[in-house]
Amino acid sequence: MTNFITKIVAWIKAGYPDGVPHPDQVPLFALLRRRLSDDEVIAVANALLERGAFDHIDIGVLITEITDALPTPEDIDRVHDRLANYGWPLDDPRDSEDVE
Structure with a gap:
């Protein structure tokens, strides 16, 4: 534990x-x-930026590695938003799907 x-x-x-x-x-x-602290969000974002290409799954895996807990959708969104605010091109394939 x-x-x-x-x-x-x-x-x-x-x-x-x-x-x-x-x-x-x-x-x-x-x-x-569980909610990520600001420092944890920064650590995840920095690690992903250093790595290069990544997606929502990569964000979730890294959060799990850093916190030893499963990420919530809100945790992933906060990291995603932080990266987007710093100009990282985040193309989400779900954004391009046609909604019927």
Whole structure:
């Protein structure tokens, strides 16, 4: 288990020594949702810029490597947007699909 996960488990055990009651489960997991910090977004963006060509899958893989957690769509979008703001040409094949 990563240090991050170990801290979360300890925090939950301290707050809910008898287990998480059903009404608290959804709000608790909503609070635990992973979000990249600004520093993590910068690290991912810099690593991708150094590498050259990449796509959404590459962004997700690198986020997983850096954070040891699966990226959310919002995490990927933040990295994508940061790269686009710095002029990286991000052609998304989904943008060119015809919508019926």
